[in-house]
Each structure stands twice: as structure tokens, then as C-alpha cells.
Amino acid sequence: MYDVAIIGGGVVGCAIARELSRYHLRTVLLERLAEVGFGTTKTNSGIIHAGQQTTPGTLKGLLEVRGNAMFDQLQRELGFGFRRCGELVVAASAEELASLERMKADGEAKGVPGLEMWDAQRLRREEPNLSLHLVGALFAPSAGVINPYEFAFALAECAVQNGVELRVEQEVESIALRDGGGFRIHATVPSGPGAVQAGLGAVKAGPGEDSVAGVDVEARFIINAAGVHADKVAALVGADDFIIRPRRGEEYLLDRRLEGIVTRLIFPVPTPASKGILIIPTFDGTLMVGPTAHDQDDRFDVPTTTEGSEEVFATVRRLCPSLDARATIAEFAGLRAVSDTGDFIIGPSRVPGFFHVAGIQSPGLTASPAIAVHVVELVGRAGLPLVEHDQFNPHVAPPARFATQSHEVRQALVEADPRFGRLVCRCELVTEAEVHQAVDHGARTLDGVKFRTRAGMGRCQGGFCTTRVMQILSRRLGVPFHEVTKRGAGSWLVIPMAEDREAAMTEAGGMSAGDTTAGAGEEAPCSDA
Amino acid sequence: MTARQEQHYVCISCPIGCPLRLVHEGDQIIEVEGQECNRGAKYARQEFTDPRRTFSTTVPITGAVYGRLPVKLSAPVPRQAIPAAMAAIRLLSAEAPVRLGQVLLRDVAGVAGVDVVACRTMDRVMITPSDDPSSAT
Amino acid sequence: MFGRMNRRYDVVVVGGGPAGLAAALGALDSGVSRVLVVEREPEAGGILRQCIHAGFGLHHFREELTGPEYAERFVTQVMDRDIDVAPHSYVTGLAVDSSGHRLVRVLSERGGLATVECRSVVLAMGCRERTRGAVRIPGTRPAGIFTAGLAQKLLNLDGYLPGRRAVILGSGDIGLIMARRLTLEGCKVEGVFELMPYSNGLTRNVVQCLDDYGIPLHLSTTVTRIHGRDRIEAVTVAPVDETGRPDAARAWDVPCDTLLLSIGLIPENELSESLGIALDVVTGGPKVDSTLATSLPGVFACGNVLHVHDLVDFVTEEALRAGRFAGEHARQIRRPRDAIALVPGANVRYCLPHTLSADRPHTVYMRAKTRMSPCILRVGNLLERRLRFVVPAEMIHLTIQPELLERFYEDRLQIDLLPVDGGGVP
Incomplete structure (x- = not known):
């Protein structure tokens, strides 16, 4: 029996897992998808907010400012991509300027450091590519950009290294109250369309467990960090005190040659529904614009749309006229877990031992480390003994990145490990050693390698590296090439021709090579022209 | 007496792609029109009397740098014979080394003189990149 | 070695x-x-x-x-x-x-x-190859979207089929050739969709790769949406108007498990x-x-x-x-610098090399912007040649002899592709 089961391996669940791993506890982290951080986290805008934009007096407002302050240390410990580039909320009118003044006062009351009002002249000097119509801005130096998936991967890896059990491809199906306290969680492998078709074997279950029938996990406490599915998970124990309404956001990633058009995060003045559509100079040096904000009922389907693209570019061009939709190299969408309470829902539910960490929309990523500390404290108050582990290791080794090294360092890397001499992704200069490292650090899928190494993120979008990465994954996971997936069950990539050949041989029924009649009558591919 | 009928083709002899109209009575070709040069008429006549095609595919190969050996037909076959030719090639496999032009199957689909031949040389390799011992764990 | x-x-x-x-x-x-x-x-x-x-x-x-x-x-x-x-x-x-x-x-x-x-x-x-990002197809991001060249590599070098039911976007030669190749290997090709009103591939490939196998070619039609959560399940396709804008009212869905992109290099x-x-x-x-x-x-x-x-x-x-x-x-053999800039004129998308010298023959490559049949290829006021046709998909090559440039004293030579019925250099 586990002390704690965390349901949901997004950035929040991963942060909680790492926080719990500081103590002498048996903790399990259950994730529905093939890897952690593959849901909302992967599609996050990647902003560490300064905190001045959130309504004062809310839980999210409190945890946001607290969370922001934790990132320097976290970055040192976990090595994810993070840079405090600062943010500008820009005003296009006198009214907007007035609301920025109010925002500044609110932010200072919450303890947001270094807020400054900039006039049009200062704004022009600092960000010369912004629209000339802008009349001023509120500058918040403590805001930053982050690679959110790297953060989640590192949190999970750190947690696992300190004893947390991570189980992926576990979809929670039922939760029962155990006699004598605690819960019994039944989880099964999520079935996606096509999973059976491609004969996927990539099922993750413990030894001796029948993965198809599902697994049972028993735990004294449950922390529900299931993101857009949190209300459904809560309903399994009758703790559905809230409703989650997914709010889709579309993001557009622009070509690297636009690097430097803006150097800080650029926000319009926010509305109650969202912080608006922004210009994001990502940690990796590309520009990203978005997100949109549209409520939807579907919790799985996350398309980008023509309307979304038009909305994004029309909006950001008002801030920065030189941005053009034609510079898009990739587009994606994600779902925010918006609760009907309007604030984060963190704490005990009406079912003793079952804790919610729900409705974590923006600024959830910023707040996530503070959320983790907060919720662990609450579970501790409810009876979980928090005895600190003296062996806790807060660090994970950051991956060696060949591309960003000097000639001399590169030489040393290749000498130490010849696999650094074998190029896998030519756009982002990723070597075979880095792909192996990614697998060592938990990558199980093409996307897992991509988001850890950047292989496949460049201009050719995987045209060159896909087969190379698939080969390495196949070897390392001990599965046939065709069982490697893009991102887990259902996302199969190829079908072996050998299979087809066997079928052909059976069909031919021992027909001799060169027989003119066999097969000719069936489904002749030639039409009569 | 057979009725006069017509067939339409797009000439593939050059990139212009002349739309060709072939008029015939039964097997008898009456005329071809629409072509800008002689090759058009020739093409239409061939298409009408005996349309032939060729194609390339691959067969599995062991011991080579890649898992497939490209092969082609040594000459075009009647278009109707393509499915049978493809079915026959599906039963083939090869083992490295293979030389360019090596015949893997004679008289494919019963078409005399048309062979399945290797389109490249594939040497025997002892260690393929995919099972390089330095990468194994 | x-x-x-x-x-x-x-x-x-x-x-x-x-x-x-x-x-x-x-x-x-x-x-x-x-x-x-x-x-x-x-x-x-x-x-x-x-x-x-x-x-x-x-x-x-x-x-x-x-x-x-x-x-x-x-x-x-x-x-x-x-x-x-x-x-x-x-x-x-x-x-x-x-x-x-x-x-x-x-x-x-x-x-x-x-x-x-x-x-x-x-x-x-x-x-x-150009990728999905370059043509910006909205929708989900499932597995099963391949550039035609990647699919060709998987199929012809490694021996794997990209799927069993494919849609091909783009009618360039790679797209056409892959349509036939997939069909021969038992993958059903639902159609080839081309944004332009004409195929970008060679005519013989349209005939031998599509027509022979009954694969439909939909001109002035494009993929407007990708569907499917984990693996692609369908695409929405729609006819486009002259400006390339899709007509949503006439759109339809094509179920498939694979989308091949053959949209340029x-x-x-x-x-x-x-x-x-x-x-x-x-x-x-x-x-x-x-x-x-x-x-x-x-x-x-x-x-x-x-x-x-x-x-x-x-x-x-x-x-x-x-x-x-x-x-x-x-070998340290140095030639004098080229004295003449070669510049594209009417209906010439580009021409290469960018400069010429007058001391030796030159091979010039160029591409037309639009189809013209017949047409006059004019090199400055030095040379005019009648061509039966020009199409964007077919590179035009031309040899310029040094005699032609003997008495050419300007520093700029323009190449035009002009309609036959007169019309000077614009």
C-alpha cells in the first residue's frame, strides 16, 4: 500500500511527486499518457509570470508570486531551460495606461518585484519593433520563459530518483474506498484508435500484472492532479465538487530567423477571460504567438483552426506589425483546465484522504512548485507523516547538449563518447549520444525524444531524424521498429512490409514464382483507361 | 460492320502532354489526332494495341546495409500483367552480396524475356548501423 | 577510397x-x-x-x-x-x-x-522537403503525417508501409510516384489533392502513376483540416478559388490513416x-x-x-x-571577374548563374513563372529563340556562346519569356 497516489503526471503532479519525495513515503504517480508532461504541460505557453496580472486576494495570485521566486533554485537543481527575460504589458490607449497603473499598484501590494511604468519613448528604445501606436507599458523584470516539458521531465526524474514510482499509460477507471481506510484505484491502459491495428506492445505495467485487465493500486491518500480530467476523477469517489471546462488555446511557432524581434514577453492589457494573445520569445530562441481562448466540451480533441490562426495574427500584428502568419513553422493547441470556481481548487475534498489540485489554469505553471509545497503541507496536516529523508537529492544531471557547445567542448564530448560523433538530427545538431541520454532519462516515444533533445523540432520537422530516432528507440526499448510510437498507445507510425509479405504468401497458397494467373483477377490495380 | 469508336489518351512522350483522340473500328485504327508531333500518333497506337508498363519495387534482403533491395523489370510487360508480376515479386527475397543487374526471377508473370533484376549492388556488411555494438546497452 | x-x-x-x-x-x-x-x-x-x-x-x-x-x-x-x-x-x-x-x-x-x-x-x-508547418494545415497533430520523401525512405530503404489508407497532398513528381508505389504495395490511395489548377508533376507521371491505377487527382483542391487524436483518422478537403482560398461550403471529409505531403523542396x-x-x-x-x-x-x-x-x-x-x-x-588558376549580371525578366522566376563572363560558353538554367505555349525566349537584344512551351515544372537550359557576347558592352543582361504574338520587353 502506498502512502500517496498522485493521479496525473502533468507539471503539477510531477512537482507534487518531487515534493513528496523529500519525505520517507511510498508514493506512486499515475499518468494516463505514455510519458509525463504530454498533456496540457507540453502545449503550455512556457511563461513564468511575474504575478502583477492576477487578481489580488486569490489563491492563484498568492501561489503565483511564491512560485515565481522558486524558479532560480529549481533551475539550478534541475537544469531545465529557463530565462528571466522580463515581460511588458503594453497599452494602446490612455484607458489602458490607467489600468496598467492599477495593475502596478496591485502587483506591488502582492510583492511583485521591480515593476516599472515605461513611456512610449522608453518602450520604443527597448523594443523598437513594437507598434508605434503603443503609448506605454508596465515592465515586470521577474517574468521569464521556460521549456515547460523539460521542467516536468526533470521534476519527474528527480522524484523517481528519490523513490517515487512512476507508472505511465495508466488511466484511472475506478476508485474504491478500502475497508480499514485508504483507497483502491483501478487503472487500465488507455485504448486509442489504431492501437490494436498496429499491434502495439508498449504497455507499461508492473511485473506480474496483467496490463490489459488493468492494475490495482492501493493508497492511503490520493492527490487528484488530473488536469482537464480532474472533475471526472473526483466523481469516481463522489468528490465532484466542481466542474472543469476545457479552454482551448492555439499557439503558433515562428521561424528562427525572427529571433530578436522582441526580447521580452509582450502582453496586451488582459481581459477577465484570459491574459490575451501574446508574443513569446521562447527559451530556444524562436518566437511563439498565442494562445487563443475558446471553451470546448471535448477533453481530448485539440485542433488548431483557421479562425484561431487569423485571430492570433490579427491580434499580435497590432502589437508588432512585422509578424506574419507565413513565418509559422509549427502550430499546436492545448487545453486549460478551467474550473467553475474561477480559482485554483487545492485541498481536502469531502471524501477524507482525497485531495484536489484542480482548476490549475494560468498561472498554474508558475505556481506549480508553490502548489506542491502547499498541498503537501495540507496532506501532512490531515495525517500524512512528513519525516524528511536525509538522502534526498534535489539535483538531476542536465543533459549534455552538443549543439550549444564550443568546438573544444564538442571535441571532448566525442572523444569521451563516440556516439556524440554520430549525428541524428541535422537541423538542431542532435547526436546519437543525446538520444540515448533521453532514453536514460525516461523518453519512451518519438515525442519524448523530441521534447528532451529537440530532435525533430527544426526546419525539416523530423524528415531526416525520424527513422534514426525510431531505430534507437527500438533497440533501447527492445521492441520491433514498427512498435515505436509517436506518443504512446494509438499513435503508431509504420507497418512492417514483412507482415504484408507473409499475408501475400498465404494468399498465394504456394503459388510458384512466375505463375501468370494467380492473383491477377483480384482487385486489379490497373483501371481500364 | 463494327461501329466507329474513339479512345482518348494524354501523350506522355514529352512534357507538353498532347490530348490524343484515336478513332477505331474494332481493332482497326482509323486515325489519331491532337498530336503536335509524330511521337503522339505512335504513342496512341501503342496504347491502343498493346499498352505496356514497367515498374520498380523492392524485395527483402538480409546482410546488407538496408533491409530492402530495389528491383525492376528488365522490360515493360502488358499492363494487365502488373498485378501478377507484383504478386510474384512479393515472394522473392535476397541475401547480400547482390550485384547490379543480377537476375532474381526470369520470365516474370509468364512474360517471356522479362526478368526481375537488382537495381543496385549491395555488399555484405558484417555490422549494420542498427546493431552497432557501441550503441547497445 | x-x-x-x-x-x-x-x-x-x-x-x-x-x-x-x-x-x-x-x-x-x-x-x-x-x-x-x-x-x-x-x-x-x-x-x-x-x-x-x-x-x-x-x-x-x-x-x-x-x-x-x-x-x-x-x-x-x-x-x-x-x-x-x-x-x-x-x-x-x-x-x-x-x-x-x-x-x-x-x-x-x-x-x-x-x-x-x-x-x-x-x-x-x-x-x-517542405513540411506541414509551411502550408499551415489546421487540425490535430496525430501520428501518420509524413513528407513524401520520408515515406519513400521508410518504404524503399527500410521496408515499412506508412499506413494502409493514404491521402496525398501535392501533385509534384514525388507525390505522384509515391501514389503508385503505395498502391502497388497494397496501401489504398484515396486521392491526390493539388492546390493549383494544374499538376506540378510530369504528364507521364500523372498518366502512369495515377490514371493507370484509377487514383483520382483533385486539382484546385487542398487539405483544410486534419482529424484524429493519436493517429490521423481523416482529412477535410475543400476546393479553392483563384486566390487559393478554400470554399468551406463545398468541403468534404476523406477517411485515411496516412497523409503524405509532397508540397515542395x-x-x-x-x-x-x-x-x-x-x-x-x-x-x-x-x-x-x-x-x-x-x-x-x-x-x-x-x-x-x-x-x-x-x-x-x-x-x-x-x-x-x-x-x-x-x-x-x-590549382590557383584564377579567372577574371564576371562583368555581366544575368537578371530574370518577364515570366522568368529565376535564372542561373547570377553573372556571366564573355570569354567562354555558359550553360544558363532558368524557370518560367507560368505556362506559356508557344513562347519566345529572349536574351537581351542578343538572341531570340522560339520554344514550343514553357512550364514552371520544367527547367529551361540554354547555352550562351562567347561570340554572342563579343560586342556586348553593358553590365546587365536580361532574360525574358514572351508570348509569341509580339509584345516587347516590359
């Missing part, structure tokens, strides 16, 4: 595809003896190795070959003539030392990160860009003079890295020249 890489060469060729192999042979022909080809794949031959269909070599060899056969002819010559080929090797950068030698940084498993010294470099990295110029070589925004390749030299002294370019060709035969021709000029440069 295959697998050998020394520290010093006359000419280093970046890329061992058809351009690189011919450039290496051209360099040797010019009288140098030490030539290295750096190839990132396990063997030389480049993209031709996966282009298993016939249709190559009609110009160069006067016979129809498959891609692997065409490649092997050059690989054999390169091996026979003692050119070094470094496989599994990748050029990460290029520098110039104080004595004017080029220092090529080559990354490989066996050699580590080596520095190779040489006098001339030939860029022959080929091109890459882009010269692979990351290395060129990192070296600060001047690029032509139209071709996407370097600007070159009549010796195929780029703006960086001693660095030459040829093949698809210079501009995307439709026939490998012309790649070979261009690369042999580039190799010869690179070899001459290595």
Missing part, C-alpha cells in the same frame, strides 16, 4: 549524392588529385538510393535508369578513381586560416570532430547561411558566378543546394562544372 579521410585535400565536397559525386569527378578532371566527399549516410548515392523508379539518365546516359542504377554508375566511378569518401560524417562548420586554406570541421564517430584542410569546397547538400542551406554566404531569395540557394562560386572565396555550389532541379541529369552536368571550377581554384 571508401572510409578514408586524411587531414589535407585539394577539394572537399560536402554531400555524396548525385551532385557531390559528379563534383568530385569534375574536380579530378581539372587536374587535382586529392578529393574528399563527406557523406552523412552510411553510403554515397544520396536521395537517388530511395528513388527506385525509372526515369533518370535520359539526357546524360541516353538511357532510362532507376535512381539506384544512376547513383551506382557514379559511385563506381568515384571508387575507381581513388576519391576518398567519408561516410557517417557531417560537416558542422567551415573556417579560413591565415594562409587562405579552408578548414572544414567534420563530425564522425570514427574521426571525432576533425579539421580537414583544403583549398576549395563544393557545397552539394541537396534539398529538404527547399535547398538545404543551413551550412551556407552559417558561413554568411549570400543567398538568392527566389531559389533559396547561394548566389553564384559563372564558375558556380559563391560569395565566399573558394566555396562552390551545385545541384539542389543551389536550386531545386527536376532532372538529375542537369544536376550532374552542373556539378561536373562546379567540381572542375573548384579544382581549378585549388
